[in-house]
Amino acid sequence: MFKSDHFKRFQSFIALAVMIIALSLLSDKFLTLANGRNILLQIAVNLCLSIGMTLVILTGGIDLSVGAILGFAGAFAAGLLKNGLTLKCFGVVLQFTPFGAMVAGLLAGLGLGLINGVTITRFRLPPFVATLGMLSIARGFTMLWTGGFPITDLGPQFGFIGAGFWLGVPMAVWLSALLVALFVIISRRTILGRYIYAVGGSEKAAAFSGLNVNLIKLWVYALGGGLAAIAGLIVSARLDAADPKAGLGYELDSIAAVVIGGTSLSGGRGSILGTVLGCLIIGVLNNGLFLLDVSPFWQQVVKGIVILIAVAADKMGAPRE
Amino acid sequence: MRALRWISFMIVLAGLGWRFPLFHVVPLQQAVAEKKAATFDPTHFAGTFWTNRLLASLDKAVSATVLLPAIQSDPATAKKQFARSVGMGESYFYFVAGTGRVVSVSDDEIRLAVTATGTNADISLPAGPVFGNSLRDGTGLLNVSDYPNSQDFNDISAALNHLVETAVLPPLRTQAKVGVHIAFAGCAEVADESSDLKPLHVVPVMTRLTSNQ
Numbered sequence: 447m448f449k450s451d452h453f454k455r456f457q458s459f460i461a462l463a464v465m466i467i468a469l470s471l472l473s474d475k476f477l478t479l480a481n482g483r484n485i486l487l488q489i490a491v492n493l494c495l496s497i498g499m500t501l502v503i504l505t506g507g508i509d510l511s512v513g514a515i516l517g518f519a520g521a522f523a524a525g526l527l528k529n530g531l532t533l534k535c536f537g538v539v540l541q542f543t544p545f546g547a548m549v550a551g552l553l554a555g556l557g558l559g560l561i562n563g564v565t566i567t568r569f570r571l572p573p574f575v576a577t578l579g580m581l582s583i584a585r586g587f588t589m590l591w592t593g594g595f596p597i598t599d600l601g602p603q604f605g606f607i608g609a610g611f612w613l614g615v616p617m618a619v620w621l622s623a624l625l626v627a628l629f630v631i632i633s634r635r636t637i638l639g640r641y642i643y644a645v646g647g648s649e650k651a652a653a654f655s656g657l658n659v660n661l662i663k664l665w666v667y668a669l670g671g672g673l674a675a676i677a678g679l680i681v682s683a684r685l686d687a688a689d690p691k692a693g694l695g696y697e698l699d700s701i702a703a704v705v706i707g708g709t710s711l712s713g714g715r716g717s718i719l720g721t722v723l724g725c726l727i728i729g730v731l732n733n734g735l736f737l738l739d740v741s742p743f744w745q746q747v748v749k750g751i752v753i754l755i756a757v758a759a760d761k762m763g764a765p766r767e
Numbered sequence: 768m769r770a771l772r773w774i775s776f777m778i779v780l781a782g783l784g785w786r787f788p789l790f791h792v793v794p795l796q797q798a799v800a801e802k803k804a805a806t807f808d809p810t811h812f813a814g815t816f817w818t819n820r821l822l823a824s825l826d827k828a829v830s831a832t833v834l835l836p837a838i839q840s841d842p843a844t845a846k847k848q849f850a851r852s853v854g855m856g857e858s859y860f861y862f863v864a865g866t867g868r869v870v871s872v873s874d875d876e877i878r879l880a881v882t883a884t885g886t887n888a889d890i891s892l893p894a895g896p897v898f899g900n901s902l903r904d905g906t907g908l909l910n911v912s913d914y915p916n917s918q919d920f921n922d923i924s925a926a927l928n929h930l931v932e933t934a935v936l937p938p939l940r941t942q943a944k945v946g947v948h949i950a951f952a953g954c955a956e957v958a959d960e961s962s963d964l965k966p967l968h969v970v971p972v973m974t975r976l977t978s979n980q
Binding site for chain 2: 526530531532534537538539540541542543545546549550598599
């Protein structure tokens, strides 16, 4: 039992270590500083999404709208930066600074996440349905806001968070590392963190204990939206353009990272650090398969198998109900 | 105590807003004027570029009587000596000028023989719509790195091609009859040496009727 618990706790880490050793032997380009930096840069966006997804899944929910919120927040910020906000009734235009556009994008993401929370708690919609609806709404708003065309040429100040470097490390990596540290503290050391686990463990028990379950869920979905918005800002900044189709299918990678990282889909069990490992496993897998010149079609198959194995391992180790 | 906390929070927020403003309020008319001034106008740019720089640089074009024999004898050496390429692309460009005798006219192209005794076409001039980036990239006068927005750079090509279609080709189509001599200057893109060198497909900047026979 002791051995089994230990293995379960470290299974993601062991899987990552095995992959790194195998890929180092198979490709001489894998274990290089440049490739390591490349992997970290590639997982930065998924990491932002997956932190929020972990919180949502810990409460026993799911958020299918994060990819769409990512796209909307990036496009919203880029549109405000390029075109400003015209207030015809006052005869003025609000010309946003890069910082202002980022704040607006972040608020847009928080707002959409909050709406998710309201529809789930107030109207009692299942999270799957509520966030599926938001996925479509956010995608539609993104198309309306951009007219279906990318918004380009956002400038170096805006681009710094996606394409800039500090101490030789991409800013996107610094930002995602900061968010990981922040949310590890929130999940382990704050009341909100403990409440999230409590709600996921048993919603009824949490409610009987006097917790405001709805408020906790509102917080969680709003944070999920906010983190998706940060991911959207990174994507737009990195490309120097906001693509209306940005983030398409990203929610699946995010859910995969959370599940591979050991977070239980039924809620109550999991951790942010596990999700970091999940993101690293997906990032290393993508990078390794690319370096080994494996067809993109096979890459998808392999990724799917890894997710199935992770969920099966989780189910086998979970206590019987 | 609670009120004091809120007031402190609002003061900090106001200070941050003053130090790092989120936006500037600009009168609508001023904003529209600024945007119009900042928007790249490819048609205006192409017109000015055509008049002031492209036509003024025609003397820099390599003579067709020098280029065509060089291509015939050794395309690789001719490429090294006379061509220019852009970025990492495989295709390259010649900026060429000369005089040729019209050997055939169709709806799509006008073919010229440049060599005095030749009957085969050495040069093909378009008679219909013009595509590609020959004029933009062929002279070396424009550099992609000067245009942060690649869409602007692409729009220049379209505007230059439109100028060729509207200013150069209509008189050429009228004048081009088999047997007449036509002077030309323009750019040719070579993407596939097996098909683009014989005849050389030149997008003309200038054409002029030099003799009726």
